[in-house]
Amino acid sequence: MVIEIARFHVAPEQQKGFFDAFAEVKAYVEQAEGYQSHIISQEIEDPSRISLLVQWRSYEDHVELFEPSAAHETFINALVPFFTGEVEVFHFNAEPASIGGAK
Template sequence: MVIEIARFHVAPEQHKAFFNTFADVKTYVEQAEGYQSHIISREIEDPSRISLLVKWRSYADHVELFEPSKAHQMFINALMPFITGEVEVFHFNAALTSTGGEK
């Protein structure tokens, strides 16, 4: 499993519209080959940043199948009016991570 982290800078007055639009277009991601789950939220340290974490079956499912697709284009185009600056995207291999137990 691979986790994608996408960070968006969104002006605070645009947050409601951004999240409403995300709710309208999230099905493009949810229906993608290899999609497993996602979480989206404002960051605590910088509330003008919104982070989207998506669990994918594999890196290829995200980068080779979803990113070049029309579904991705429609998804990102719907969100772009609310985003300022570059979108940061990076991945990590969850199989190679170490986790602790919950208390």
């Protein structure tokens, strides 16, 4: 299992529009191959930063199947008008990390 974290900067006056648009297009993610769950929320320290965490079955489900799809294009195009700055995307294995060889 893989967790995708996408961070968006959305100006305060654009946030209602952003969350309304997300509600309209979130089904494109929810119906994607390998999708398992998601959370979207504003950061406490800086509410202009919004993070979307998506749990995928695998990294490939996200980057090889969903990202090049028409569904992803529709999803992201609905949100892009609300972004200020670049979107940051990170992927993490959902398995516990091994530090110094210990589990």
